[in-house]
Amino acid sequence: MARKIGSRYTANQILGRGSAGTVWLGEGPDGPVAIKLLREDLASDQELVGRFVQERTALLGLEHPRIVTVRDLVVDGNDLALVMDLVRGTDLRTRLERERRLAPEAAVAIVADVADALAAAHAAGVVHRDVKPENVLLDMQGPLGPGGSHPALLTDFGVAKLIDSPRRTRATKIIGTPDYLAPEIVEGLPPRAAVDIYALATVLYELLAGFTPFGGGHPGAVLRRHVTETVVPLPGIPEELWQLLVQCLAKAPASRLRASELAARLREQLPTLAGMPPLDVDEPDPAEEPAEDSVPSAPQSEPVRRRGAVSLVPGAKPDSNRDTHTSMRVPAPDELAGGAHGTARAPRTPGAPRPGSARHRAAVRRRRVTLGVAGVAVAAVVAVGAWFAASDGDSEAPQDTHSTSAP
Structure with missing residues (x-):
């Protein structure tokens, strides 16, 4: 059922739902748009509405070929909405679910596009804070790039910052998607541009391997790994590309590249990746296994599956629990010092059991x-x-042996 959004827009069809609100296919004065309508409880928060208005200028000023443009921010009664360009295509999460992992050339080309988007945003003083495959849209109407990749655009700028207000999150809580959170956020430091670089490097690792370097299991364990564990090498990729990944996944923010440097360095790698097939790496178990001496839990009737994202495109799937605004407890210092106790999602050669798994x-x-x-x-x-x-x-x-008894 169609509904009016402000005085200029009409929302016609729901594309998907997420923890922050609902994405609609809409119509505006200049044609089709994507409208992200925030939840009613968020719209009734006067502090958030004030932040929404304050961010208007910054968000409307973000214009770049690799950024999904925010056309308008609507505050009208109980409606709080972001009006954005409609991208004809799909999101990167959906492609990952379909293909499991991408060929290195296509993966690097996509991430280089996103790095260009981040470079423009960071130059304007905007930190995305939620870079992940769900927020990368692939323009199916654009020209094909290296490895047959479609142009990639980054979306949902400003949403995490709008939701992350002091009244809504206490000092012991953090906002973000666990798999992509930089260590400094886990430790309670303010998010700077480097957190986007860390998240984007995590996305590149996931595109190559089919899983994130520190994900899996309880969110608290994931947060701890970001702080205490080192990334496990991926077999089969050029050393230069691996060193680039390691640098951008560094625990220290100052050690990571800037977005413009990352984009340039990634494109330098493209000629060496031409024709390289996807990596042959076994995917770890989707959740942590219990300790060897513990009582095993009942088997799940269905395997854990990562669902699609709420993208700003027609035909998108419902959002997943990997959404932007998952509220998590910050691990205490003694918990961080304790390490992950062997729960890291380390890649292994095909057929080899993961340490701690049932096969192992x-x-x-x-x-x-x-x-x-x-x-x-x-x-x-x-x-x-x-x-x-x-x-x-x-x-x-x-x-x-032959004696006889004496008589």
Whole structure:
């Protein structure tokens, strides 16, 4: 059912729902638009409405070929909406779900486009704060780029900042998508441009591997890994590209590249990646396994599946729990110091079980049984040898095997 948004726009059809609101296919004075209508409880928050108005100039001023342009911000009664360009295509999460992982050339070309978008935003003083595949749209009507990739555009600028108000989040809470949060956010530092670089490097890792470097399991464990663990190498990619990834995933924000530098360095890698197939890396289990001595939980009837994003395009799927505004507790210092205790989602060669997984524990048990049997066999051999040695010692004494008893 159509509804009016302000005096200039009409929302005609729901494209998807997310934790912050609903995305509609709409119509404006200049044609089709995407309208992100925030939830009613957010629209009734006067502090948030004030922040919304304050951000209007900054968001409307973001214009770049790789940024989904915000055309208008509407405050009308109970309606609080962002009006944006409509992109004819799909989002990067949907493509990942379909293909599992991308060829390195296409992955790098897409991430270079997003880095261009971030460079323009950072130059304007805007930090995105929620870079992830759900917020990268692929323009199916644009010209094909390296590796057959479609032009990539970054969307949802300003939404995380609007929601993250002091009254809505306490000092012990953080706002963001766990898999892509930079370590400094986990530690309570204010988000600077470097957090977008860390998130974008995480996206590149995910496009290449099919999973994020520190994701999996409870959000608290994911946050801890961002702070305490080092990224596990991906086999099969050029060393120069890997070092670029490592630098942008550095724990120290100052060690990461700026967005413009990252875009340039990525495009330098494209000739070496031409024709390279997707990496052959086993995907880790979708959730943490219990410890070996713990009681196993009941098996799930269905595997964990990552659903699509709410994109600003027709035909998008409902949003997932990887949405922007997941509220999480900040781990205490002693928890961060404790490490992840082997829960990192490390890539491995095809067929090899992940440490801590059910297959890995079964293999450990088989090795223990084998070693136990081997130990018993060794003990038996030693015992038999000792018996023979004793028998040889007795054979040295005079024996009368044919004697008869005296009468």
